[in-house]
Amino acid sequence: MPLMNDYLSVYADYRSRIDEMLLNSITRKLPATLYEPLNYALNSGGKRIRPMMVIFSCETAGGSFGSSANAAVALEMLHNFTLVHDDIMDNADTRRGEPTVYKKWDSNVAILAGDQLIGLAYVYLLKTEIPNISEMTRAFTEGIIEVCEGQSYDKEFEARKDVSISEYMLMISKKTAKMLETSAAVGALIGGADKDFIAVVKEFALNIGLAFQIQDDLLDIVADEADFGKKIGGDIVEGKKTYLLLKAYENTQGSAGHKLLEKIINNNGLKNAGTKEIEEVREVYEESGAVSCARQEIEKFTDQAMQCLEKLPDNTGRQRLKWLAEMLMNRKI
Amino acid sequence: MPLMNDYLSVYADYRSRIDEMLLNSITRKLPATLYEPLNYALNSGGKRIRPMMVIFSCETAGGSFGSSANAAVALEMLHNFTLVHDDIMDNADTRRGEPTVYKKWDSNVAILAGDQLIGLAYVYLLKTEIPNISEMTRAFTEGIIEVCEGQSYDKEFEARKDVSISEYMLMISKKTAKMLETSAAVGALIGGADKDFIAVVKEFALNIGLAFQIQDDLLDIVADEADFGKKIGGDIVEGKKTYLLLKAYENTQGSAGHKLLEKIINNNGLKNAGTKEIEEVREVYEESGAVSCARQEIEKFTDQAMQCLEKLPDNTGRQRLKWLAEMLMNRKI
Numbered sequence: 001m002p003l004m005n006d007y008l009s010v011y012a013d014y015r016s017r018i019d020e021m022l023l024n025s026i027t028r029k030l031p032a033t034l035y036e037p038l039n040y041a042l043n044s045g046g047k048r049i050r051p052m053m054v055i056f057s058c059e060t061a062g063g064s065f066g067s068s069a070n071a072a073v074a075l076e077m078l079h080n081f082t083l084v085h086d087d088i089m090d091n092a093d094t095r096r097g098e099p100t101v102y103k104k105w106d107s108n109v110a111i112l113a114g115d116q117l118i119g120l121a122y123v124y125l126l127k128t129e130i131p132n133i134s135e136m137t138r139a140f141t142e143g144i145i146e147v148c149e150g151q152s153y154d155k156e157f158e159a160r161k162d163v164s165i166s167e168y169m170l171m172i173s174k175k176t177a178k179m180l181e182t183s184a185a186v187g188a189l190i191g192g193a194d195k196d197f198i199a200v201v202k203e204f205a206l207n208i209g210l211a212f213q214i215q216d217d218l219l220d221i222v223a224d225e226a227d228f229g230k231k232i233g234g235d236i237v238e239g240k241k242t243y244l245l246l247k248a249y250e251n252t253q254g255s256a257g258h259k260l261l262e263k264i265i266n267n268n269g270l271k272n273a274g275t276k277e278i279e280e281v282r283e284v285y286e287e288s289g290a291v292s293c294a295r296q297e298i299e300k301f302t303d304q305a306m307q308c309l310e311k312l313p314d315n316t317g318r319q320r321l322k323w324l325a326e327m328l329m330n331r332k333i
Numbered sequence: 334m335p336l337m338n339d340y341l342s343v344y345a346d347y348r349s350r351i352d353e354m355l356l357n358s359i360t361r362k363l364p365a366t367l368y369e370p371l372n373y374a375l376n377s378g379g380k381r382i383r384p385m386m387v388i389f390s391c392e393t394a395g396g397s398f399g400s401s402a403n404a405a406v407a408l409e410m411l412h413n414f415t416l417v418h419d420d421i422m423d424n425a426d427t428r429r430g431e432p433t434v435y436k437k438w439d440s441n442v443a444i445l446a447g448d449q450l451i452g453l454a455y456v457y458l459l460k461t462e463i464p465n466i467s468e469m470t471r472a473f474t475e476g477i478i479e480v481c482e483g484q485s486y487d488k489e490f491e492a493r494k495d496v497s498i499s500e501y502m503l504m505i506s507k508k509t510a511k512m513l514e515t516s517a518a519v520g521a522l523i524g525g526a527d528k529d530f531i532a533v534v535k536e537f538a539l540n541i542g543l544a545f546q547i548q549d550d551l552l553d554i555v556a557d558e559a560d561f562g563k564k565i566g567g568d569i570v571e572g573k574k575t576y577l578l579l580k581a582y583e584n585t586q587g588s589a590g591h592k593l594l595e596k597i598i599n600n601n602g603l604k605n606a607g608t609k610e611i612e613e614v615r616e617v618y619e620e621s622g623a624v625s626c627a628r629q630e631i632e633k634f635t636d637q638a639m640q641c642l643e644k645l646p647d648n649t650g651r652q653r654l655k656w657l658a659e660m661l662m663n664r665k666i
Contacts, residue, residue, distance in 0.1 A: 031482055034482060085444055088440075089445075109488075111422060112481050112488075114444075114448070115414075115418060115448075119477035122455075123471075123478070126471050126474065133467045134466045137455070137466075141455040144448070145449065145452040153364045155366065156365075
């Protein structure tokens with residue numbers, strides 16, 4: 001057994017138990033075009049952040065790993081549903097270094113695998129033993145509703161040239177942060193938390209989600225490629241409307257840098273951009289103050305998240321939530 | 334108010350109330366690329382068979398329209414999720430004479446609209462006031478799981494040349510009948526039915542679903558085009574592995590007719606087939622005995638459905654279920 005304060009060991013232990021449950025979750029073999037891609041999607045790694053958010057939030061509220069494990073699995077399935085469907089929409093070839101379901105099979109298979117993941121997620125969620133199953137299931141369903149809204153906004157933004165920072169914030173609050181919020185809410189409900197606790201732990205997760213996404217945008221240009229696990233400048237090549245692109249575009253009105261960013265926006269990316277072009281964009285991001293704005297926002301949301309934690313009961317669960325937040329922001333996993 | 338025995342009036346009344354609820358179900362406007370197609374999909378007509386199955390089953394079990402209306406809306410949403418996603422996979426241009434969501438917008442929009450319909454369906458289901466919400470939600474979720482399996486089998490069969498009648502029956506039991514079964518089970522649970530009642534009403538719905546699908550296959554070649562609302566022989570043109578194609582193929586081994594059917598199977602349909610070619614296939618279907626086998630199967634499953642009804646309490650709800658089954662089999666709506 002891990003020591004109580006050895007957070008990484010606790011995480012590794014919980015993660016392997018959740019991985020094991022995911023591995024055993026697909027009991028049927030046929031139809032093979034449904035269950036093979038499902039097995040593939042659920043067992044291709046991932047940090048299992050949402051399960052940890054469920055479990056640690058539950059522990060903070062007074063519950064246990066055992067009482068929240070099924071819901072933790074449900075949240076990971078729901079997360080994977082979004083990945084499998086988003087990869088079709090984004091025409092993404094690889095994920096975590098492996099071919100996406102959509103590429104390995106085809107888009108029809110990926111549509112059905114994603115749909116089935118929603119169904120399976122509810123199967124697992126409903127295994128949870130809790131008096132008020134209705135409230136928990138409603139919180140879970142709200143996650144689906146909002147994540148679909150977030151992805152719709154993201155796709156709409158691809159076709160638009162006038163996306164504002166506040167629209168971007170709304171989009172990431174739904175697309176990225178909401179699933180963490182839902183995880184925290186579901187965990188807290190299982191742990192028997194009251195309304196106030198739930199509101200606070202959701203705010204914690206929302207803030208971490210926002211900080212995490214802006215950091216993800218920032219890492220696209222400042223990270224070490226080996227650490228980041230993705231090619232530097234990928235967002236620029238694809239013309240993704242990141243915090244940095246939008247903020248720099250806003251800040252550079254009338255300057256030469258603005259023209260370069262306009263080119264990215266008008267052409268939906270800098271296709272075939274090499275190191276030199278990426279470096280030019282990075283300089284505009286730096287000089288326009290967009291990078292320092294991003295750093296400030298990350299710090300602000302991280303601080304707000306930590307302040308939320310202070311309002312929760314001071315126990316092992318809360319320490320684990322804090323560790324999870326710090327780990328996410330340092331990206332050491 | 335309609336007279337108690339004026340079934341068509343009751344149906345028309347319930348249908349308009351469900352249509353009204355569906356019309357008012359989309360309260361948000363943004364993102365427009367999500368909610369416009371959702372409104373479009375939910376308000377483009379349809380017979381609302383699944384809502385009626387929910388409500389009449391609930392009434393038979395002792396419940397009311399009022400107690401089951403939200404779940405009825407949920408089942409219609411879930412049905413529409415399957416239509417929106419299936420239309421992408423089948424590359425279908427029109428549905429009920431109008432462009433499909435996938436054609437009117439694009440496949441990304443249709444993927445997200447379908448996903449969101451699952452979420453919305455749960456929102457409505459969870460509005461239901463019932464002591465055992467968990468059992469109802471589990472029954473509902475089973476519908477998603479099986480309908481995805483059914484659609485996966487259907488897509489697998491497109492690529493296969495050796496599909497058996499028993500495989501076909503398994504596929505339609507999941508793809509077509511399961512959603513009716515789920516509707517009946519959910520309605521019965523809301524009405525407070527016991528296990529025996531639920532098993533019987535599910536068997537009723539399963540049998541009606543099987544009879545309905547085989548009849549749908551048969552109507553493709555024997556219907557009056559105006560009544561049927563679809564082009565005669567469409568399944569032959571597309572090479573759909575219907576009951577008739579599979580049964581006739583099985584029955585004609587070694588004959589000239591077999592060669593024609595083999596051509597349909599090997600070429601995935603008779604593209605550009607005119608009235609003459611369709612008529613030739615129809616003759617093979619007739620002469621091989623496939624048409625009379627289909628008629629026997631339809632009668633068998635309809636009879637079995639009616640026998641199930643006899644085991645349920647003799648009340649107005651049961652009469653309405655009987656009327657619904659007869660109406661479906663006579664296709665007068």
